[in-house]
Amino acid sequence: MTTAHDSVNHTVALSFEDGVTRFISVTPGQTVADASYRARINIPLDCRDGACGTCKAFCESGTYDGGDYIEDALTDDEADAGYCLPCQMTPESDLVLRVSGTAEMAKSGIGTFQATIEKLHWYADNTAGLTLSVEDRDKLNYLPGQYMNVKVPGTDEERSYSFSSGPEAEKLTFLVRTAPDGVMTTYLRERAAEGDTLTLEGPKGSFFLRDVKRPVLMLAGGTGIAPQLAMLEKIEKLAASGVVPAFPIHLAYGATWDKDLVEVEALERYAATIPGFTFDAIVADPASGHPKKGYVTQHLLPGHLNDGDVDVYLCGPPAMVDAVRKYFTGEGIDPTNFYYERFAVGVVAAPALAGAAA
Ligand SMILES: Cc1cc2nc3c(=O)[nH]c(=O)nc-3n(C[C@H](O)[C@H](O)[C@H](O)COP(=O)(O)OP(=O)(O)OC[C@H]3O[C@@H](n4cnc5c(N)ncnc54)[C@H](O)[C@@H]3O)c2cc1C
Ligand code: FES
Structure with missing residues (x-):
């Protein structure tokens, strides 16, 4: 059925993390992603098919049709909380969307x-x-x-x-x-x-290191250590140039088997070169002789969580990412910012970002 909504353009305000807001006009039936593309604003996108979650944004005001997508890209809880997928959504009114990334990034x-x-x-x-x-x-x-x-x-x-x-x-x-x-x-x-x-x-992707403005907790499962290594290399370079992190950074790195723990020497080096950086390597295998065993969440101390005043970066296989998110919810921990990346397998391009919970 055609409604009054269908025949007018809507203005969508794209609000970036660095405080910049860009406005686009979306024609009837057009997705926010298509309108952004036409306006040469590169919001984070990958599959454009509602499958990966890379484009996930938060709608601060307005109404829209969320379109078709799978649960892996956007859960019902997230949709209920106001998260949406610009590659699928069509506005039904003017909107204000909080998108991941910076305006600078959206130009490249x-x-x-x-x-x-x-x-x-x-x-x-x-x-x-x-x-x-x-x-x-x-x-x-x-x-x-x-x-x-x-x-x-x-x-x-x-x-x-x-x-x-x-x-x-x-x-x-x-x-x-x-x-x-x-x-x-x-x-x-x-x-x-x-x-x-x-x-x-x-x-x-929009799982990337933001400015360190509060304590940081990194959680990695398996090769989910890769992006955390890239972040630590950047932080080490900054520290070497005199920009020392003003807050502690802790990494809990979990692996299933002893053999899955890789680049531990690099982490030891970062612990020596980055002031305030600490890490735990943890192995789940009950038969392992590793000093720290179990799941990453079993090795988190109150100081790592800082009563929720913490920026969390979580990356690993989907089951691990989902388990950690459930753990936080169950413990009533609501981090200031919660960024996550799920290394989904068997798909072309999958979940990247995350939400930045206010
Ligand atoms: C944003 C993002 C970043 C990632 N970064 C990394 C990273 O840094 N490091 C990393 O190791 N991985 C990463 N991954 C995962 C990576 O992209 C691959 O999925 C992974 O390496 C497996 O690829 P593959 O081609 O070997 O296996 P695939 O061909 O994808 O198969 C994976 C498994 O699924 C099974 N399978 C495939 N299709 C079907 C089907 N139709 N039915 C049943 N089973 C099926 C296969 O037998 C296999 O066991 C990332 C994923 C995403 C989404
Ligand atoms: S780009 Fe929107 S879900 Fe993949």
């Missing part, structure tokens, strides 16, 4: 880059490390925590991987957890060789 476009595998290193039979050199490295500007979509050679598939290297590193590094019969897994195990060319698209 996503690009396609050719990269060469410089090094393929197996930490264990289930985790690979990739070091890539990229053509036009100076044109690839990313924020620590973001990811790239990588075309799997010899297939039509893409998979998403978060940089484990900081944005100033000349070579890009990634950590890849294998999956049984996975497309990227099979390529890495059976066909990949140093010197291969890879095509990357990005940078993408």
Whole structure:
């Protein structure tokens, strides 16, 4: 049925994290993402299909049709709380949307880059490390925590991987957890060789390091340590230049098996070079001889949570991310900001961001 709403343009205010607000006009039936694109404002987007959650925003005022999407991209609880997906939503009135990222970031476009595998290193039979050199490295500007979509050679598939290297590193590094019969897994195990060319698209995602304005709690599961490593590399560089974090930063890094713990030496180095940075490495396997065992949430101390006055960065497999979110809810902990990234498998590009809970 056609309503009065359907025949008028609506103005949508896009309110960015750095306080900048940009206005777009959305025509009847048009999604907010399409209108942003036409206005050359690159809000975070990936699948454009309601499947990944990368575009998740918060609606501060107005009414809209939320469109079609899957629970992985936006849960019912989030929708009830006012979160929405600009790639799917069509306004029914003027709107004010709080989008992730900064206005500066929204000006920089996503690009396609050719990269060469410089090094393929197996930490264990289930985790690979990739070091890539990229053509036009100076044109690839990313924020620590973001990811790239990588075309799997010899297939039509893409998979998403978060940089484990900081944005100033000349070579890009990634950590890849294998999956049984996975497309990227099979390529890495059976066909990949140093010197291969890879095509990357990005940078993408809104799970990235914000200014440290209060204590920070990082939580990582498995290769979910990758974006946290990129963030720590950035913080280390800042500290070396005299911009020392004014608040403590704690990382709880969980793995299923001993062999899944990678780059612990890098974390030890950061603990020595970043004032106020501490970390725990934790192994879930009950048979492990590791000194800290169980789940990351079992090793959180009141000081790490700081009565909720904390910025949380959570990244790992979906089950771990969901378990930690449930733990916070159950404990009545409502962090000042809660950013998360779920490393969904079996999809082209999946959940990135998170919500910034006020
Ligand atoms: C934003 C984002 C960032 C990410 N960053 C990282 C990262 O830094 N490091 C990392 O290790 N991973 C990351 N991931 C996950 C990564 O993108 C891949 O999903 C993962 O590496 C597995 O890829 P694959 O091609 O080997 O397996 P896939 O081909 O995706 O298969 C995964 C599993 O699903 C099964 N499967 C596939 N299709 C079906 C089906 N139709 N029915 C039943 N089972 C099926 C496969 O057998 C396999 O066991 C990220 C994901 C997202 C969304
Ligand atoms: S870009 Fe909107 S859900 Fe993927």
